[in-house]
Amino acid sequence: MGFVRSLAFFTLLAIGTTGCAAAVVGAVAAGAGAGITYTLTNVASKTFDREYDEVYQATLQSLKHLSILVSETNRIEERGSVRMTKLTALTRDLTIYIAVERVSPNATRVTVDAQKDLIRKDKATATEILIQTSKFLGKA
Secondary structure: OHHHHHHHHHHHHHHHHHHHHHHHHHHHHHHHOOOOEEOOOOOEEEEEOOOHHHHHHHHHHHHHHOOOEEEEEEEEEEOOEEEEEEEEEEOOOOEEEEEEEEEEOOEEEEEEEEEOOOOOEOHHHHHHHHHHHHHHOOOO
């Protein structure tokens, strides 16, 4: 009887793990064409091969193009230059947290977390902000 229970447990574990893997693969594949990656909590990010200031301006342009209002800006400096800017933006039903981070002199990562509430996220809006940022950089 113990063997049957163990076999049933490991079978369920394998099925459950396979389903999770498929969900993760699906999430990655959805943004793969645009080079966008997602965390398990549906936060989208993309690293651009451009200087920080250029990517920051393109991000602001994309928000303006999408009629998304920036409500707060917080710049973090390191050794006299901006290392990261955190933006909070608002729509009718979303609070969007965006981080534009200098990775190197020629690489900048943008991370977008579009939240409907504490639990639900809007992956489509997060993705669209990164796609529009790419377009304003001439990379689409």
